[in-house]
Each structure stands twice: as structure tokens, then as C-alpha cells.
Amino acid sequence: xxxxxxxxxxxxxxxxxxxxxxxxxxxxxxxxxxxxxxxxxxxxxxxxxxxxxxxxxxxxxxxxxxxxxxxxxxxxxxxxxxxxxxxxxxxxxxxxxxxxxxxxxxxxxxxxxxxxxxxxxxxxxxxxxxxxxxxxxxxxxxxxxxxxxxxxxxxxxx
Numbered sequence: 104x105x106x107x108x109x110x111x112x113x114x115x116x117x118x119x120x121x122x123x124x125x126x127x128x129x130x131x132x133x134x135x136x137x138x139x140x141x142x143x144x145x146x147x148x149x150x151x152x153x154x155x156x157x158x159x160x161x162x163x164x165x166x167x168x169x170x171x172x173x174x175x176x177x178x179x180x181x182x183x184x185x186x187x188x189x190x191x192x193x194x195x196x197x198x199x200x201x202x203x204x205x206x207x208x209x210x211x212x213x214x215x216x217x218x219x220x221x222x223x224x225x226x227x228x229x230x231x232x233x234x235x236x237x238x239x240x241x242x243x244x245x246x247x248x249x250x251x252x253x254x255x256x257x258x259x260x261x
Contacts, residue, residue: 168184
């Protein structure tokens with residue numbers, strides 16, 4: 104049981120480092136709920152199914168199912184989420200039919216009716232690549248054109 108807790112904690116400490124410019128709160132618990140969880144030691148894979156919800160500090164992630172792939176040190180290498188994928192952190196949120204996080208590239212990929220929002224601004228497309236470290240989003244469309252909406256910032260009162 105302790106081994107699984109360490110693996111789950113490592114997963115979301117990794118995610119929290121990427122999503123926020125602030126240092127992650129290492130003392131914040133990671134809470135994962137799902138209808139079912141399976142751990143495959145030989146494959147280095149954790150599979151969550153049914154109403155998967157994750158809370159870690161100011162990060163919230165939700166999907167119908169989620170697969171967490173571990174590297175040889177039992178650290179997160181990749182996460183694949185499928186079905187009604189949604190994430191939120193502070194003033195940023197995104198959604199898509201599928202989502203993927205690749206640790207080595209520090210990228211989140213949303214596929215299928217993908218959207219990423221920050222405050223009122225948004226980008227929509229079939230696929231959105233969000234490069235966390237660079238704070239850069241790239242949206243592509245094969246069947247449909249991409250769409251971006253920017254709102255001007257309010258001028259500060261003098």
C-alpha cells in the first residue's frame with residue numbers, strides 16, 4: 104500500500120511542477136477517486152476507470168479513464184486520459200475528448216474538440232499542444248480551422 108501511495112504522490116508532484124510557476128506544495132495530499140483502479144507491476148502501468156477525479160493542491164483533473172505509465176524508477180513517464188477530459192488550475196482550464204501528458208517533453212496534448220482557456224482568452228482546435236515550460240500553445244486543425252479569441256486587458260485606473 105505504501106508503494107502505491109508513493110507512486111501516486113510522485114505522479115502529481117510531477118504534474119504540479121509543470122502546471123504552476125509557483126513551487127508545488129509537497130505537503131498537499133493527492134486525492135484520486137475512481138470507480139476502479141488496477142496496478143500492473145510488470146507493465147509499470149496504473150489504470151483508473153470510471154469517473155476519475157484527481158485533486159492535488161490547486162490542480163484538478165477529471166476523465167472517464169486514465170492510464171499512468173511509469174518509468175524504471177517508478178516515476179511518471181506518461182499519462183493518457185480518455186473521455187470527457189478536463190483540467191483546471193487557477194485561471195487556466197482545458198478540455199478535450201482525449202488528453203496526454205508527456206513528462207520528458209513537458210507537454211500536454213488535448214485531442215478532439217480541444218479547448219484551452221486562460222481568463223477570458225481561449226484557443227480551440229482538433230489538437231492542442233500546450234508546452235508547459237515555454238507557456239506556449241500550438242493548435243492544429245485537419246478537418247476544421249482553429250479558432251482563437253483574445254480579449255484586451257483592462258487599463259488600470261490611475
